[in-house]
Amino acid sequence: MKTVNDRIYSAFEWILSRIPGKLGEKARKATGGRFGIGSQVVVGLGGGVTLTLGAILLVLLLMSVVQRGQSEVTQEQMPALVDAFRLFEHSEALVRASPQLLAATSPEELENVRSAVISEEDSLLALVGRVGIQGSEDGGVGRLAEDLVESLNEIHESVGNRMSYQAHLGQMGAEVEAAGFRLQSRLEEEVDDQYFFIYTGLRELDDVPAPPARRTALAEFEHYSGLLSFKASQNEATTLIQQAFTETDSELLLANRERVATALSDVQEALEEIRPPMRDSLSRQIDVLVDLYGGPTGIFATRRRELEEIGRAEDLLARNRTTTAQLVSSVEGLVDGVQVAAAQAANRSSLLVTLGFWFLLGVTLVTLGAAHIAWRHFGQPLIDRLHRLFETTRRMSEGDLEAQVQVEGNDEVTDMAGALEVFRQHALEVQRLNLVEQLAEEVQAKNSALEQTLEDLRRTQQQVVTQEKLASLGALTAGIAHEIRNPLNFVNNFARPVEGTDRRVEGGDGRRDGEQR
Incomplete structure (x- = not known):
């Protein structure tokens, strides 16, 4: 398997x-x-x-x-x-800017508020351009922001015009006051002089008094009555003209114009009773008041434009509130949409x-x-x-060539195992051949050793035989020498003179020595 x-x-x-x-x-x-x-x-x-x-x-x-x-x-x-939140913040800032523009009391304050508004407007429009997403159903955030900016610009323009008209009205008010003061001064002087003339007959203190008939003439009384009527009508007209500065409604301003016209008509009627020199002088001063009130840039027209600008500012503020509400709603929707997308x-x-x-x-x-x-x-x-x-x-490296190589498979390891098995078989064969050669060499060495031993035995045998021969010859030679030496010693001993015991002893020793030799 x-x-x-x-x-x-x-x-x-x-x-x-x-x-x-x-x-x-x-x-x-x-x-x-x-x-x-x-x-x-x-x-x-x-x-x-x-x-x-x-x-x-x-x-x-x-x-x-x-x-x-x-x-x-x-x-x-x-x-x-983040842009949506910042858009909401800038929208809120612009909403707060509208009352600030309307509450400005001087051109400097207006320009300071305007600078802040311009910065907020630029930031708002930049954010709108970057966001570029439609807001509520009433319109896009961009259009609402542009409407808000346009409304603020119109409010700024309206407030600027109103301040210009107020400045002009202030200037004309000063002129009216100055003209009225001049007119009153001139009129009071003339009334006093006419009254003094009627009762004293004198025009000047150093004049000759006029006769009573002249002082009480009808013309003098008519002139005095005309001066008084003129004074009353002029005071009323001046009061009405000054009242025009405080009118807060266009209809009331129109009614004021009618009353001023009536008062000026009365002034003109009173002028008819005043003698020409004085009448001409008063008429010129009245014309100044008429021009200040009713001219193209007079009090009435300027005040009317101011009231129109006030009404326009209120309309713009109302429109601004509506636009702001829509913009805030759109921005909130935008924020909600961005939050949902995020x-x-x-x-x-x-x-x-x-x-x-x-x-x-x-x-x-x-x-x-x-x-x-x-x-x-x-x-x-x-x-x-x-x-x-x-x-x-x-x-195998330790010499155990009987260990068989058993590695299954069909790869390089199997090839190595097969090669190692072949090497083992060859090693066994070589081991057997080496053993035979070793045995042959040992036999040959033993044969050589045996041959050498035999040769050594032969030489030893020859040496033994030779030694035996030499030993026999030595023994024979020693016997012969002994046999020859003994007679010679005897002869030698008797041939020497006797020299004492010691010498004999010595000779005896020598003889013994010779015998031993």
Whole structure:
């Protein structure tokens, strides 16, 4: 029964045999037509690298999508949300600017408020241009912002015109007051002089008094009555003219004009009773008042324009409130929309992050599973086979050539095992041949040793024979010498003179010595 590895090897060889063309030839040439260690390493590393690269690419893709979502939140939605809030703040600032413009009491204060308003307007329009999103159903945020800016500009213009008219009215009020003062002074002087003349008949203190008939003439009384009537009508007209400065309604201003016209008509009637020199002087001063009140740039026209500007400012303020309410509503809708979009983008990013987590977990589990399979079916069997091959090699290196090499498979390790088995067989054969040669050499050495021993025995035997011969000859020679020496010693002893006992003894010793010799 085939094992899993055998099936893998068979499947690999089957796939390798089906690869067409030069690619198949190169693959079969490189692998030797089998699923060897090189092929296993390439498949294992290639599969791991492919799986890793695929996981990396998918992670990068997922990170790109997440980054795109985060960029949408951080670079689009969040800036839009911030711009919307800032748009709301600038709108509120412009709403507060309208009463400030209307409450300005001097051109300097108006220009200071206007500078702040212009800064807010520029910021608002810049934000509107950057946001570029439609707000409420009544219109876009941009159109409402432009209407608000236009309304503020008109309010500024209206307040400026009103201040100009107020300044002009103040100037004309001073002129009216000066003209009235001059007229009153001249009139009072004339009334006093006429009254003094009627009662004293004197025009000057150094004049001759006029006769009573002249002093009480009808013309003098008519002149005096005309001066009094003129004074009364002029006072009324001046009062009405000054009242025009305080009128707060156009209808009341029109009624004031009618009353001023009536008073001036009475003044003209009173002038008819005044003598010509004085009448002409008073008439010229009255004409000044008439021009100050009723001229194209007079009090009535200026005050009327001022009231129109006040009414226009109120209308603009009302329109500004309506526009502001719509703009605030639109901005709130915009903020809500941006918040919803930001929340959706954040939810998408969170979902992608969650998917990325589970995907990475899945890839990790698949990688661990693939690593386990690769270790179980390739790594561990390969290490076991190499270990067995190593143990067999170690035993053979220690001289145990009887250890058989048993490594299954069809790869380089199997080839190494087969080569090691052939080496073992050859080593056994060589060992047997070496043993025969060693035995032959030992036999030859022993033969040589035996031959040398025989030769040594021959030489020893010859030496023994020679020594025996020499020993026999020595013994014979010694006997002969002894036999010859003894007579000679006897002769020698008797041939010497006797020299005493010591000498004899010495000679005796010498004889004994000679005998021993």
